[in-house]
Amino acid sequence: MHDVPHEIITVAQMYAADRFAAEHGVPTLNLMEAAGRAVADLVLRRKPKPGPVVVLCGPGNNGGDGFVVARLLKARGWPVTVALLGARDALKGDAAINAGRWSGETVPLSPAALAGAELVVDALYGAGLSRLLEGVARDTVMALNNHTAQVVAIDVPSGLHGDLGRAYDGLCVAADATVTFFRKKPAHVLMPGRIACGPVTLAQIGIPDEAIEAIKPALFVNGKRLWGRAYPKPDPRAHKYAHGHAVVVSGPAHATGAARLAARGALRIGAGLVSVASPRAAVDVNAKHLTAIMVKPFDGAEGLAQLLSDKRYNAVAIGPGVGVGEATRAMVYAVLDSDRAAVLDADALTSFAGETEALFGSALGKSVLTPHEGEFERLFPGLLKSSSSRIDAVRTAAAQAGCVVLLKGPDTTVAAPDGRVSINTNAPPYLGTAGSGDVLAGFILGLLAQHMEPFLAASAAVWMHGLAATQFGPGLIAEDLPEQVPAILRRLYEEI
Template sequence: MPRHIMSVTEMKAADAAAVAAGTPATTLMERAGQGAADAIRARWARRPVVIWCGPGDNGGDGYVIARHLRRRGWPVRVEALAPPASTSCRWAAERWRSEVHALNPAVTPADLYIDALFGAGLSRPLEGAADDLARAAEGLSARIVAIDTPSGIHGDTGRPIDGRALAAALTVTFHRRKPAHVLAPGRAACGEVEVIDIGLTDVAAGTLFENDPSLWGARFPWPSTDAHKHARGRLLVVSGEAWSTGAARLSARAGLRIGAGVVTLLSPPGALAINAAHLEAVMLAPFETDAELAERAANAAAAVIGPAAGLGEATARNLTALAGTGAALVVDADALTSFAHAPDQLFARLDRDDVLTPHPGEFERLFPGLLKSAPERIAAARQAARQAGAIVLLKGPDTVIAAPDGRAAVNLNGAPWLATAGSGDVLAGFIAGLAAQGMDSFDAACAGAWIHAECGAAHGPGLIAEDLPGLAPAVLKRLWDQRANPLP
């Protein structure tokens, strides 16, 4: 089943629904605290630990964790920012039945620290002793476990709330990830994230998901036993002029590797020879005008336009020609910037099967001010998708894929090695290659982004874009094996 990412409000509703259905809030807190204690014990041997408890339910989780760790023989010191202020926190504090110290803003020496000061629902900056503690704890993140979110990180935006925030090596959260766990800089502040099941159910099906095979794997376009190359989809990629051809070849090779049956690189006549010298299984055909491009693309299922295509009116005309064919378009790089002066003209040519793949700079050119005015990247990508009437993939370490109908997914497997020239051209080819095989464009964008990141992580240091298509088969084989032998 797809895994939802829940906002702070949605999480509160799930908690309230469980209580209304008969599960006491204290039972939920006990499950959360015990689950967090188990996660801590699974990662660290017994050692001195200081638990920082806030006055609310996050602090209550801390008191429960303290009790369960002490039962297992851990030396535990509890430090409270303030007396318990919520009913559940008071219940948990009473059952601690041991000394509670005042919070030491200078950080008491210990081998491990549990941050149970404030959770995802915090809406104000850290202040007083909590702010002093965050300052003193800088550099200690490898020894900190955060409960729900690191204190000071906004649960819905992933940003520090107007000031400092703690950071952790491990964040233990409950039921579902929140946006803070997947969006930068919160994702980095959280470290590893473990989600503990405490017996909640989603009150309503959300439209924000973790991007992994649970979201789109059941609809992946695997070939049938009687498949032939034409049945697996025709993909076209538009090349630039003679000295700007490599990016398009990267897209074409990526589309072929991801499974498109026939991939053709459409090339200006002056670039034919240089492209021919580098192509094997990718076919090559010339075009001189936008009308000729449209004729060549008449039977294509998908097309990539933009990688080193050239800036200006010619690329804009070529995109218009492709849009008239009905092929699913993946619009990248130069094709995006060629409409920076008139984004609405681009949007008028798109439909819901097309995919825009901007990095933040290109996004700003098409949707001026949106990244700054939106509360976070998810909201910005969703608004952009509605405005464009197409799928928008906003690149970054926390890549967001959004559809005009409000669906959105966030990549959790981003790899820093992908920050290299040509990487985005390969991503465009992966997405278009999947769309050419008949995969829904939102699913294709999600799957392409996930596979792309898996390839980057598999290679690691030293990655260049040319490596990426050749890494895809191992990722695809793993997906195929998982399909044949699903985990219980």
């Protein structure tokens, strides 16, 4: 669980880590040598049989890394050509030193330099590029993306902004694999950057781990390293009541399935008891479909408030299939007034479109909001578009709402009001199916019922959700997701 670092650092924080290493006696030339060796090692793993390699070197330290790769591969007998952007005598510092150590063929960067290459190492620009690709670099990247050679990128694919996870005008190298150093950057986990990177190898090149203590990042790759220690494990001394009693608020008789999906998710992930709070007109249909999950009748917001006056119910989810409008808003207030941990999903969020001030003025501290992008726009109009990145948007939203906000998507992002953010990377496309979000709401609810802190509960639930979908594979429907949980938990309990 603790082998792969889970912190994500920004470009500025990576520069700070480099400075920390230099200030603590690690020569920057050693870092460049180690970086180049890590890339060369990956090339050798991906293509054990030597073949023509072209290394595209830029004018900065990324290009210096490229010169190291070229030298190391040439020493192993590979035919290597360096295609250099700019003049060799314009290189500075460590990049100039490593260019001087290169005795092989060097040609000017151009699309023609790619001719005959079986593998291309992209060392043009690193994560700090703050402009779109221009001139011969642009032409060469366009040609590379239409080439048949394998592409290994150093740090990030050239043209991809390290913090934003996207290219300024959509053009960047489409890599088959990327090697980065010390810690991942946002571009390695955010879409569409994650696709442009391909599989990312994280190499440790000699920067002391103590640099992380100095940087104190608040951005994390979602996974067991983040929340494993807090995950509720079975206690042989405990009983079902110790694992919490979760409540899912059902919609009307014609729209009850979503609540039942959420309830089953909560039960499978470990809540000791789960009840569906059902409008009286929907009790019959809910009761016919439920066995281990109980049905609790109620009438309107007042009835829900009375039901939740029972302190044994310690976590509530409202939204799946409940309907949009004033009645739902009233029930949401009843949930929040009960001071329970809460998941507000789907219709519970849409019901507050245009009235978010009232919602955010409520006691949301124990809540998790779970919008997809459309619902996020209704709650936080214009925020996604005006923010520099998805990370900044969700972090701002959590601060505004005063609670955890989870923005669904292929890179589901979870933010806490204190600034912590996790980004999920294990969700397969099979999750694009009706009801999968309802199951996710249930997973979060079940972990909240087991007293897991909201940010960690939401992050863990998202990861479990993605793994469950991957484990099942193509043909997934929402009902399949909870049934994958027992096998996942069995492995998880052995690892945390």
